[in-house]
Amino acid sequence: MIDWFTWAQEGVAVLAGLFCLVLGFAGRTPNDYTLGAVLLVEVLLVVQLVVALVAPATGNVPTGSGLEFWVYLVSAVLIPPAAVLWALIERNRWSTVILGVACLSIAVMVYRMGQIWFVQAA
Amino acid sequence: MANNGSSRAVGVGRVLIAVYAILALAATARSVVQIISRFEVAPVAYLLSALAGVVYIGATIALLKRGDTWYRVAWITIVFEFIGVLVVGALSLFDPVLFPADTVWSYFGRGYLFIPLVLPVLGMLWLRRMRPRVAVAQEASN
Numbered sequence: 001m002i003d004w005f006t007w008a009q010e011g012v013a014v015l016a017g018l019f020c021l022v023l024g025f026a027g028r029t030p031n032d033y034t035l036g037a038v039l040l041v042e043v044l045l046v047v048q049l050v051v052a053l054v055a056p057a058t059g060n061v062p063t064g065s066g067l068e069f070w071v072y073l074v075s076a077v078l079i080p081p082a083a084v085l086w087a088l089i090e091r092n093r094w095s096t097v098i099l100g101v102a103c104l105s106i107a108v109m110v111y112r113m114g115q116i117w118f119v120q121a122a
Numbered sequence: 123m124a125n126n127g128s129s130r131a132v133g134v135g136r137v138l139i140a141v142y143a144i145l146a147l148a149a150t151a152r153s154v155v156q157i158i159s160r161f162e163v164a165p166v167a168y169l170l171s172a173l174a175g176v177v178y179i180g181a182t183i184a185l186l187k188r189g190d191t192w193y194r195v196a197w198i199t200i201v202f203e204f205i206g207v208l209v210v211g212a213l214s215l216f217d218p219v220l221f222p223a224d225t226v227w228s229y230f231g232r233g234y235l236f237i238p239l240v241l242p243v244l245g246m247l248w249l250r251r252m253r254p255r256v257a258v259a260q261e262a263s264n
Contacts, residue, residue, distance in 0.1 A: 068155045075151055079144065086140055094133055098140045105144050108235075 013107035020100030064120025150175030204242035
């Protein structure tokens with residue numbers, strides 16, 4: 001994991017989550033902006049996946065449990081696509097709220113991943 | 123997850139189901155990791171965590187499915203969770219060794235932003251609102 005990238009990803013996930021929640025509660029159905037925000041969160045997760053694969057080769061290894069880290073990361077990568085599918089089955093304001101909930105849970109998971117990689121003792 | 127014919131997977135109920143699905147994933151995946159990597163530290167708590175995860179999965183499925191039987195399953199699983207989070211939450215205050223902080227129900231779900239404490243209440247309110255006989259009338263006013 002790269003420190004600044006993880007924090008940037010964390011910030012994007014929080015902002016995307018709040019953005020979708022606000023628009024959802026305001027009655028908006030999913031649009032290019034909210035779906036784009038979720039897409040951005042997903043792209044950053046895929047980048048994080050690549051970083052986590054490559055980093056150990058450069059001596060950047062998790063201080064905590066690698067197993068726990070990977071369970072979080074793989075789960076996180078799967079959540080946005082699942083949320084978009086579930087959100088678009090019935091397209092209304094709650095679809096946008098679902099997108100927001102998904103992004104905020106990604107934010108929590110990225111935070112946990114950061115803890116495991118940088119802070120947690122093995 | 124596709125089952126939009128379900129009478130309960132509509133409107134705000136779909137947000138509830140999404141949160142249940144995420145919590146089911148979180149609780150189950152975490153307890154699997156705990157059981158694999160450090161089962162001996164707190165076997166009771168980790169097994170209970172796994173059970174909680176499975177019940178969350180059950181609740182998610184029950185909320186997705188239509189019909190009176192699944193309605194009852196949804197009530198049973200959600201009430202079970204509510205009792206679980208209250209009992210384990212209380213026990214963890216008195217016996218932190220038996221129930222360390224990193225299980226889903228410890229300290230009333232503090233490690234999960236208290237979602238395990240709030241979610242069953244919302245679940246029960248939603249089920250009450252979606253009682254089979256009045257479901258259609260209620261949905262019309264949504």
